[in-house]
Amino acid sequence: MLICFLDRRLGVVSIARMKGPIPLTHTLGFPRVGERRELKKAIEAYWQKQLTRGELERVAQELRRRHWLVQQQAGIGLIPSNDFSFYDQMLDLTCLVGNVPLRFGWDGGKVDLDTYFQLARGVSGGAEKTGGCGCASCQTSAAACEMTKWFDTNYHYLVPEFRAATQFRLSSTKVFDEFSEALALGIKTKPVLIGPVTYLTLGKVHDTENPQFNRFELLERLLPVYVEVLQRLEALGTEWVQLDEPVFSLDLTSEQRIALATAYVTLAAAAPKLKLLVANYFGGLRENLPDFLRLPVHALHVDLVRAPDELDAILREFPKNKLLSIGLVDGRNIWRTDLAAAFAKLEKAAAALGAGRLLVAPSCSLLHTPVTLRHETKLDAEFKSWLAYAEEKLAEVGTLRDLLEGGAPAREALAASRTALASRAASSRIHNAVVKQRVARVVPGDLQRAAPFPQRQAEQRAKLRLPLFPTTTIGSFPQTDEVRAARARWRKGSLSTADYERFIEAEIADAVKFQDEIGLDLPVHGEFERNDMVEYFGEQLDGFAFTENGWVQSYGTRCVKPPIIYGDVARPQPMTVRWSAYAQTLTRRPMKGMLTGPVTVLQWSFVRDDQPRRDTTWQIALALRDEVLDLERAGLAAIQIDEPALREGLPLRSADRADYLAWAVGAFRLCAGGVRNDTQIHTHMCYAEFNDIIQAIADLDADVITIEASRSGMELLEAFETFRYPNEIGPGVYDIHSPRVPGVAEMEQLIEKALRVLPPGNIWVNPDCGLKTRGWAEVKPALRNMVEAARRLRVRFAAEHKAGISS
Numbered sequence: 001m002l003i004c005f006l007d008r009r010l011g012v013v014s015i016a017r018m019k020g021p022i023p024l025t026h027t028l029g030f031p032r033v034g035e036r037r038e039l040k041k042a043i044e045a046y047w048q049k050q051l052t053r054g055e056l057e058r059v060a061q062e063l064r065r066r067h068w069l070v071q072q073q074a075g076i077g078l079i080p081s082n083d084f085s086f087y088d089q090m091l092d093l094t095c096l097v098g099n100v101p102l103r104f105g106w107d108g109g110k111v112d113l114d115t116y117f118q119l120a121r122g123v124s125g126g127a128e129k130t131g132g133c134g135c136a137s138c139q140t141s142a143a144a145c146e147m148t149k150w151f152d153t154n155y156h157y158l159v160p161e162f163r164a165a166t167q168f169r170l171s172s173t174k175v176f177d178e179f180s181e182a183l184a185l186g187i188k189t190k191p192v193l194i195g196p197v198t199y200l201t202l203g204k205v206h207d208t209e210n211p212q213f214n215r216f217e218l219l220e221r222l223l224p225v226y227v228e229v230l231q232r233l234e235a236l237g238t239e240w241v242q243l244d245e246p247v248f249s250l251d252l253t254s255e256q257r258i259a260l261a262t263a264y265v266t267l268a269a270a271a272p273k274l275k276l277l278v279a280n281y282f283g284g285l286r287e288n289l290p291d292f293l294r295l296p297v298h299a300l301h302v303d304l305v306r307a308p309d310e311l312d313a314i315l316r317e318f319p320k321n322k323l324l325s326i327g328l329v330d331g332r333n334i335w336r337t338d339l340a341a342a343f344a345k346l347e348k349a350a351a352a353l354g355a356g357r358l359l360v361a362p363s364c365s366l367l368h369t370p371v372t373l374r375h376e377t378k379l380d381a382e383f384k385s386w387l388a389y390a391e392e393k394l395a396e397v398g399t400l401r402d403l404l405e406g407g408a409p410a411r412e413a414l415a416a417s418r419t420a421l422a423s424r425a426a427s428s429r430i431h432n433a434v435v436k437q438r439v440a441r442v443v444p445g446d447l448q449r450a451a452p453f454p455q456r457q458a459e460q461r462a463k464l465r466l467p468l469f470p471t472t473t474i475g476s477f478p479q480t481d482e483v484r485a486a487r488a489r490w491r492k493g494s495l496s497t498a499d500y501e502r503f504i505e506a507e508i509a510d511a512v513k514f515q516d517e518i519g520l521d522l523p524v525h526g527e528f529e530r531n532d533m534v535e536y537f538g539e540q541l542d543g544f545a546f547t548e549n550g551w552v553q554s555y556g557t558r559c560v561k562p563p564i565i566y567g568d569v570a571r572p573q574p575m576t577v578r579w580s581a582y583a584q585t586l587t588r589r590p591m592k593g594m595l596t597g598p599v600t601v602l603q604w605s606f607v608r609d610d611q612p613r614r615d616t617t618w619q620i621a622l623a624l625r626d627e628v629l630d631l632e633r634a635g636l637a638a639i640q641i642d643e644p645a646l647r648e649g650l651p652l653r654s655a656d657r658a659d660y661l662a663w664a665v666g667a668f669r670l671c672a673g674g675v676r677n678d679t680q681i682h683t684h685m686c687y688a689e690f691n692d693i694i695q696a697i698a699d700l701d702a703d704v705i706t707i708e709a710s711r712s713g714m715e716l717l718e719a720f721e722t723f724r725y726p727n728e729i730g731p732g733v734y735d736i737h738s739p740r741v742p743g744v745a746e747m748e749q750l751i752e753k754a755l756r757v758l759p760p761g762n763i764w765v766n767p768d769c770g771l772k773t774r775g776w777a778e779v780k781p782a783l784r785n786m787v788e789a790a791r792r793l794r795v796r797f798a799a800e801h802k803a804g805i806s807s
């Protein structure tokens with residue numbers, strides 16, 4: 001090890017002398033949670049008062065130290081600081097600039113850690129529940145700041161709030177403290193801050209008196225705080241500061257362009273000794289390139305993983321007085337880099353600008369990848385050779401730089417990358433000719449139900465015989481401790497498969513009995529057999545792998561361990577039929593089968609990078625299509641295909657959206673297209689903006705869509721005032737994030753609201769989302785009330801409904 005290390009250092013030294021300056025390496029950020037999720041565990045223990053503030057600080061400090069040293073040992077030249085966070089980097093910035101919303105009663109001093117956590121979790125405490133349906137809204141309480149997705153990642157940030165009267169002032173020393181902390185270890189870091197325009201863009205105006213207030217007016221009040229921060233960093237001896245402005249990957253308004261230009265003129269002049277690096281990532285610059293290149297800063301970072309084709313344009317236009325940081329290693333995925341391809345780009349850039357004007361980096365912060373492959377003990381060596389987590393990506397960045405000098409270790413690393421890539425490209429574990437052919441042979445007819453909706457509706461009514469305002473649920477019932485414990489015992493081998501299955505059957509039987517008792521019209525089996533709505537399917541499909549430690553931060557202390565879709569997806573055998581068919585034997589009412597849709601499976605996984613996402617999605621869709629047909633054959637008259645993540649996949653640029661929506665909608669239709677007219681296809685979506693994709697939702701052509709609506713008081717229905725949704729729809733009337741049991745009258749009123757914009761014959765009555773995070777003690781009375789609300793409305797509207805059907 002040591003010899004190899006020395007070799008490399010010697011190689012660098014001698015060749016550097018021959019060839020002149022070499023590029024710096026840097027990273028834009030490192031995962032902070034720790035290789036064993038130490039930070040998550042410590043913060044949660046602190047919340048539960050099992051850890052003192054001092055103990056928590058020590059865990060954090062040790063993690064920062066470890067992460068700086070790991071990067072230093074990997075030969076990274078410019079190591080970031082302030083990429084650490086106790087919850088979220090946007091929240092850190094909110095506290096740095098003193099933008100604490102009024103409702104937290106902050107006294108204006110330094111924002112302390114407890115106030116910080118209050119912004120994240122709400123003051124009432126106890127708002128944070130573990131688990132949830134997978135969406136961020138699961139965790140927010142009324143008083144906490146809203147959470148939303150960070151660009152097109154699965155990371156959620158806390159949304160800054162702005163008012164016309166918002167004033168900013170330096171209110172945290174975190175960025176300075178962390179710089180000094182690293183300096184004490186002998187590492188002069190590059191502090192990282194989110195840039196002012198990204199900060200303003202991603203916030204929301206919360207100002208009832210001035211709802212139309214333009215947040216960019218706040219820029220001139222915000223900039224002085226940035227100036228102060230930069231000056232203090234300069235005084236501390238900082239050399240480089242990174243300002244993240246990923247808004248450059250979005251469609252920019254002229255106002256944002258002006259804000260960007262003005263902001264950086266001010267910031268560049270603020271601290272003349274500092275080298276400012278502005279980073280764009282998550283997409284190409286496209287028409288924003290001239291604005292980006294004009295920024296009066298020392299260096300600019302571009303994401304060449306997301307926008308590999310932009311290199312030529314960038315090099316052509318790149319200003320002579322700047323350095324270029326090129327992101328060549330994917331910070332968003334777990335695949336080993338094609339070093340030969342990445343190096344070709346680096347060489348081209350070096351030829352155009354000179355190696356000394358380059359910085360080599362991952363495409364974005366490594367926050368979005370797991371920490372280290374070292375703890376993956378169950379993946380075989382071949383599979384592991386295809387992967388690179390954050391630590392392995394550091395080595396790749398170093399190799400790319402070293403390759404410019406042609407040292408032997410770098411050449412060996414390049415050869416190893418070639419071998420791994422070739423093994424992946426040729427592996428029979430990945431490529432399944434039958435699956436590829438099947439996707440290639442999909443014809444438009446496969447995406448089409450046999451008859452248009454009105455005819456299907458008539459046939460389904462004849463078969464299902466459901467009343468007006470039919471009641472249903474979204475699929476899952478409480479995942480109690482007993483259910484989890486049984487699954488854990490079964491996985492460990494201390495419960496036999498036969499006993500586990502009997503246990504699940506008993507849970508299903510109870511759930512069906514309850515639904516029958518309260519008179520729920522379209523019952524479900526309850527999803528007791530599922531740990532997670534994606535993992536359950538991934539585990540049964542070919543082409544998916546699961547990691548032991550592939551954790552990435554989703555928000556705050558919540559981490560997710562996405563499956564890896566590495567190969568062609570095929571379904572060796574039915575996945576859900578056994579349970580749904582069993583449930584159907586227990587009741588005379590029609591049972592609803594329950595599947596996770598192809599786009600959601602894709603979005604919540606690490607996806608293979610060797611074929612278009614569309615192809616992978618359609619492979620999943622074909623596997624699900626077979627499952628749908630098997631369910632139909634087994635006697636399920638209604639089948640729900642959940643697509644809560646459809647909106648998440650929407651590209652950042654509007655120009656790319658139509659293409660995405662076409663294949664994403666196509667994938668859903670491919671799942672559903674093969675069933676008979678009288679089989680009712682449901683879908684479900686929740687916790688996202690739907691208004692801008694409402695046409696695509698209609699294009700799914702699901703017979704019924706259930707959608708979260710109660711939480712926003714049916715706000716989503718505004719979309720239906722102008723858009724006539726053609727099929728049946730169930731706007732949620734029961735907020736499943738709250739333990740509160742909604743009353744009958746309250747739910748009746750929500751349906752009445754829906755009736756203002758939707759025809760009575762098309763309305764379903766259901767909760768907002770699945771009930772797996774709730775307890776039976778709340779679920780039972782809540783669903784009883786829900787069924788009663790539907791019953792009362794039915795009485796009032798029966799006459800109208802009859803008229804509607806016969807006309």
Ligand code: GLN
Binds near residue numbers: 133134476642
């Ligand atoms: N069928 C799933 C459930 O009920 C849907 C969950 C979701 O929309 N996230 O749990």
Ligand code: ZN
Binds near residue numbers: 644684686768769770
């Ligand atoms: Zn949902």
